[in-house]
Amino acid sequence: MPTELEELVGFIAHPNPQIRAVAIENLVPYSVSQPSIFKTEGFTPIKHLKFLVKDHPKIAEHALTILINLTSDQKVLEFVATDDKFLDVVLSYVTEPTEPNANLLAMLLANMVKWDGLKSVATKKQPAPEKLQSDELVLNQLLDLFVKGADGSYNKHADFDYLAYVFADLSKHAEIRQFFAAQQDYDSVVPLNKIKVFTEHKSGIRRKGVASTIKNVAFDLPSHPALLDEDQINILPYVLLPIIGNEVYDEEEMNDMLPDLQLLPPDKQRDSDPNIIQTHVETLTILTTTREGRDYMRKIQVYPVIRETHLRVDDEGVREACDRIVQVLMADEAEPGAEEAAEGDDDDQVVEV
Incomplete structure (x- = not known):
């Protein structure tokens, strides 16, 4: 019975x-x-x-x-x-501006995309709600939802923070990494440019998911020139600012830093989550894979930022990540093996959240 x-x-x-x-x-x-x-x-x-x-x-x-x-x-x-019809229900409901359970739907979707077969969501299409003013491609709708819904103005019941985890897990896949770095036809915007601004958001979920997404996209080496270019994706300020605190740099170091990193307020705080700091440092390491990337990071004084991060963050993972990038940045490019040293190690792998 x-x-x-x-x-x-x-x-x-x-x-x-x-x-x-x-x-x-x-x-x-x-x-x-x-x-x-x-x-x-x-x-x-x-x-x-x-x-x-x-x-x-x-x-x-x-x-x-x-x-x-x-x-x-x-x-x-x-x-x-694997239930494609149920996935369609989740995707159609989460984008509705009056859906009261939108945050829970985003959380469920974040779990669902951990199944590798769900990378197929990248090719899914559905009509976009008029209020969203988005593309028919579902992935673009989720990105617009993440941006427009951050302050509750799209759906008063939801902030859509957990979509950051959706992006992070989807970006494990090569074709989706390429999507994040490619300009979209419907609005002429690169998806990574939409979410990079959230690396210093008040929500730890947003910061963590976006940091992991950026790191995963960095594994697409052909995207490195655009990632580093100040007139394209310009990712470095959004990776460096979260790992900088209120420390004072000498004038020579400060003058060569990116403009966004100069003259920060005295109460500037680095990210409170050491795991997020570690992710950002690992992203910098991946961006040193090319000679151009290494030379550029030396030019804009990334080393002093890493030095201070190593000194001030009491976390073994962060310090090990700092040690790895310092070895690359301080290496003599004329020495045999310099290229191999910059290729990363087993810790530099795509991340899940």
Whole structure:
């Protein structure tokens, strides 16, 4: 005979909405403590949960919360992420300007894209809501949603911070790295230029996801000239500013730094998260892969910034990352092996969040 808990799971498919609402609300804690109860009968409860995303907003809220918890399991993740029709539902709902569960949908999408097969989202298209004024390409819609929704002006229920994690995980794939560095036809803007401004945002989720996305895009070597060019993507100020504090540099060092790094306010603080600082330093290391990149970073005095970061951030990962880029920047280019030293090591790999 089924247990009381199994009977409760069965009630999420009940035709009476009041019964569904009570059942699913009571089941939320069990998606963490006893997730196996949702994986019975060939994942039938999860099929019901996916359907309930379209139910009354409160029921949908609990269904999404349970799905977010359950998709930490690889088998459940694959079951959910391989459902193309469900993906279409998530994408169409998250872009709606009045959707009350938009943040939860963004969180679920951030989990779903951890399944590598979901890189196909890069080619998906759907009509864009008029308010969004975007392209039919879903990835462009998500980028515009991330930018326009940051202050709650697009959807009063959502800030869309978790889309930063969507971008970070999608940018593990080479074709999507190239997308982020390529100008889009519909608005003539490079996607990375839309999100780079959030490297110093108040939301740690945004900062972390954007930092990881930038690092992943840096692995596309043909994009390096555009990434470094002040008239194109100009990524360096957005990577360097988060790792700089209120330290004082000597006049010679300061005069050669990028204009954005000069005359910072005395209360300037570096990012409070050492993992984000480490990611930015690793991005700088990847950008030293070419001789042009190394020469440019020496010219704009990246070394003093790294020196001060190493001195002031008490974190082993940050210090090791600083040590690696210092070895590259301080190397004599005339010495044999200088090129190989700049090629990075096993720590310089695409990142997930």
